[in-house]
Amino acid sequence: MTATVATRNSPSAPGAIERAIYRIHSLRARAERRTASFWGLIPFLVFIVLFLGVPVCGIVLSAFRVADVNEPGNYVPSLANFAASFRGASWDAMQNSLQISVIAALVGGIVGLALAQAILTTRSRKLTAVVTVLTSVLANSGGVPLAFSFIAAVGNAGIITGLLSLTDLGFTLYSSGGLILMYQYFLIPTMVMVVLPTLAGLRVEWKEAAASVGATSWQFWKKIALPITTPAILSGFVLLFGASFATHASAAALIGGGGVPLISLRIDSGLAGGNLAGQENVAMALGVNMIVVALIVLLIYMPLQKRSLKWFK
Structure with missing residues (x-):
């Protein structure tokens, strides 16, 4: 009786092996779907970076630039622009x-x-x-x-x-x-x-x-x-x-x-x-x-x- 129960609970039992194989195939299929979805998103991500990310970065960098009074034509980082925006x-x-x-x-x-x-x-x-x-x-x-x-x-x-x-x-x-x-x-x-x-x-x-x-x-x-x-x-x-x-x-x-x-x-x-x-x-x-x-x-x-x-x- 003990041997029978051990055999049923053993990882080498046919049912356990089939479940393990099925799980491996499911995980592999899920990983393949995620990879395909990622590659499909690349054009969209490139579009977002070029037409949203780059302009936003430009706006932020410009917002922190203030003309240097000591060197005309040069700019220095400052919060003066934000201070002016709140008054x-x-x-x-x-x-x-x-x-x-x-x-x-x-x-x-x-x-x-x-x-x-x-x-x-x-x-x-x-x-x-x-x-x-x-x-x-x-x-x-x-x-x-x-x-x-x-x-x-x-x-x-x-x-x-x-x-x-x-x-x-x-x-x-x-x-x-x-x-x-x-x-x-x-x-x-x-x-x-x-x-x-x-x-x-x-x-x-x-x-x-x-x-x-x-x-x-x-x-x-x-x-x-x-x-x-x-x-x-x-x-x-x-x-x-x-x-x-x-x-x-x-x-x-x-x-x-x-x-x-x-x-x-x-x-x-x-x-x-x-x-x-x-x-x-x-x-x-x-x-x-x-x-x-x-x-x-x-x-x-x-x-x-x-x-x-x-x-x-």
Whole structure:
């Protein structure tokens, strides 16, 4: 009996040998797949290094360069550019950009969330499909055409401005409020695109189970639906904030270099010269500040997005 048990537990038993061979083949196949995936990523990594890594390194190095007063034409490493970016007009532009981005993200997030829920309430697959396509297009709209459209519609001489007498009400498109309004054109579709799959993933069984124990619709949303969807809602807000903060072309076409101080316009003015001639490296420091804000947004967004998906696997 003891010999039989020993034989069964022995590594030389036929079953153990087959399992070992199968495991070796599985590990080898997995290693081959990883190697193939790595070689397939090389063109993408080269692209990232050339068109993202090299420019970022150039921006960072330039941000730490300050002209040497003792030797004209030479530069020395210094934090003076960053110190200048946190005072005066540069700091005002940073604060204004952050404020506008937060307000625009809040408005777009609330309206987008309500719109997404309203679309799902119709229970129309065709409407959901059409909205999915439209949001993916509108979320990537912007630039000069978007600014021109708003100028033609709600500018000082716009069609809607004349019909509703918006000028008499004190509204002007060329202000912080005008920027926030224009940003909604792509922020609301972005929020719908982010939260629509999460809201659609709320299972009917969960609501039925809550109703079976006497829970009202409000209690279902408060106790079940809202805790599940909160990570997706927060990730949508963070994404909207990042999109607002980084917008340049639309804002530049709408308000130009004056009117509303924005960090993106401040960087543009610094690199273009003019009134800010000689401030190119300060503009680079502002660019580094924007990169830091973008990295913070990314670090917040990724875990929230990952957490929002765990309920719908």
